[in-house]
Amino acid sequence: MANGRRVIIGAPPQEAKAYLELVAEHGSPLLVFDREILERQYQLLSDTLPDVELYYAVKAHPNEHIVRALDELGCGFDVASAGEMDMLMDLKISGRRTIHTHPIKKDREIRDALRFGATTFVVDNLDELEKLVPYRDRVGILLRVSFSSEDAAVDLSRKFGCDVRDAAGIVMVAGKLGLHIKGLSFHVGSQCENSAKHVEAIEQCHQLMEEISKSVPVPMSTLDIGGGFPADYQLAGIDISSFCAPIRKALGRLPRDWHLLAEPGRFLVAPSVTSITTVTGRSERHGTCWYYLDDGVYGSYSGQIFDHAIYPLQVLKDGTTRPSILAGPTCDSIDVIAEDIQLPELEIGDLVIGHQMGAYTAATKTRFNLLPDARFVCRYDNS
Numbered sequence: 001m002a003n004g005r006r007v008i009i010g011a012p013p014q015e016a017k018a019y020l021e022l023v024a025e026h027g028s029p030l031l032v033f034d035r036e037i038l039e040r041q042y043q044l045l046s047d048t049l050p051d052v053e054l055y056y057a058v059k060a061h062p063n064e065h066i067v068r069a070l071d072e073l074g075c076g077f078d079v080a081s082a083g084e085m086d087m088l089m090d091l092k093i094s095g096r097r098t099i100h101t102h103p104i105k106k107d108r109e110i111r112d113a114l115r116f117g118a119t120t121f122v123v124d125n126l127d128e129l130e131k132l133v134p135y136r137d138r139v140g141i142l143l144r145v146s147f148s149s150e151d152a153a154v155d156l157s158r159k160f161g162c163d164v165r166d167a168a169g170i171v172m173v174a175g176k177l178g179l180h181i182k183g184l185s186f187h188v189g190s191q192c193e194n195s196a197k198h199v200e201a202i203e204q205c206h207q208l209m210e211e212i213s214k215s216v217p218v219p220m221s222t223l224d225i226g227g228g229f230p231a232d233y234q235l236a237g238i239d240i241s242s243f244c245a246p247i248r249k250a251l252g253r254l255p256r257d258w259h260l261l262a263e264p265g266r267f268l269v270a271p272s273v274t275s276i277t278t279v280t281g282r283s284e285r286h287g288t289c290w291y292y293l294d295d296g297v298y299g300s301y302s303g304q305i306f307d308h309a310i311y312p313l314q315v316l317k318d319g320t321t322r323p324s325i326l327a328g329p330t331c332d333s334i335d336v337i338a339e340d341i342q343l344p345e346l347e348i349g350d351l352v353i354g355h356q357m358g359a360y361t362a363a364t365k366t367r368f369n370l371l372p373d374a375r376f377v378c379r380y381d382n383s
């Protein structure tokens with residue numbers, strides 16, 4: 001483990017062979033999608049939160065194979081842009097199975113979303129509420145409330161969500177504008193260490209919704225508990241059922257007829273995609289061996305910059321290790337995937353594997369240096 005990163009040295013022969021065959025067939029770099037893992041993750045989360053409707057946060061990995069697989073499992077979709085909606089439309093997924101969760105929207109986007117069939121929208125301030133007035137008969141509105149989580153790797157509370165103390169006022173203004181706010185939503189931050197913040201947010205939303213419902217003609221009855229369900233970047237065997245047990249308990253205290261939603265991204269897709277890169281060059285610099293790979297932080301590893309993720313790495317060889325650095329292919333010196341790690345001597349052509357690389361990886365890649373994208377290949381997908 002270096003800087004909190006898991007580095008696996010060596011691989012069983014069958015596993016190494018499978019990676020080598022993939023590169024022989026498809027080239028390098030690759031992102032390899034395992035649909036069975038995605039299905040397992042979806043099943044695990046559905047089983048552990050049986051009363052919660054799941055809407056995959058498309059932003060985590062807007063890939064047609066992933067979306068199609070989740071569609072076939074019956075999952076809904078959380079979209080945040082016209083581009084994400086277009087993608088679902090191309091895949092013939094009905095807008096009725098989507099929720100639009102971006103609190104800030106252009107009018108054009110609202111109209112496109114309605115045309116697509118999405119009717120649930122999220123707001124967190126009065127300007128956004130007013131944008132929905134022309135469509136008041138066709139929209140269901142969720143008010144996003146801000147709860148910050150110090151334990152989350154990615155805090156989403158600074159940019160979005162109204163203050164808890166302002167929620168009642170916004171709902172009252174909505175009533176005057178002829179708009180009905182059907183419930184609250186929150187996102188306590190992505191990659192949460194534990195579910196304490198989810199529980200606190202559920203309890204506060206419960207109180208708020210009951211309180212506000214006393215003063216509005218139609219009671220609020222929808223609660224969207226967002227995302228935040230963690231990926232296993234330490235490969236420590238996260239037990240999602242234990243993580244969600246306190247959430248389940250808190251949800252069990254809500255009125256039975258409330259409609260419950262969640263917008264998971266990371267937990268569903270992170271383990272289902274593996275990166276394969278190839279060593280394309282080496283250099284000995286100040287007693288450390290630098291290995292230059294054909295993918296880096298401007299590509300599939302962009303999540304190390306934007307998402308603060310530290311992916312577990314694996315080399316297929318074993319042997320005596322020495323201080324090493326893995327760098328990406330661009331000309332920029334920040335394009336370094338891992339420093340201060342111990343690796344066995346690698347050669348040009350050797351493979352480096354990145355695990356848990358399905359969420360916020362390809363989604364944030366750039367075209368810097370006009371390098372080609374990692375090719376996305378499906379391992380056990382017959383579609």
Ligand SMILES: Cc1ncc(COP(=O)(O)O)c(C=O)c1O
Binds near residue numbers: 057078
């Ligand atoms: C509004 C919204 N919903 C859902 C998600 C997905 O969260 P996660 O990947 O933590 O499950 C995000 C992530 O940024 C988000 O902003």
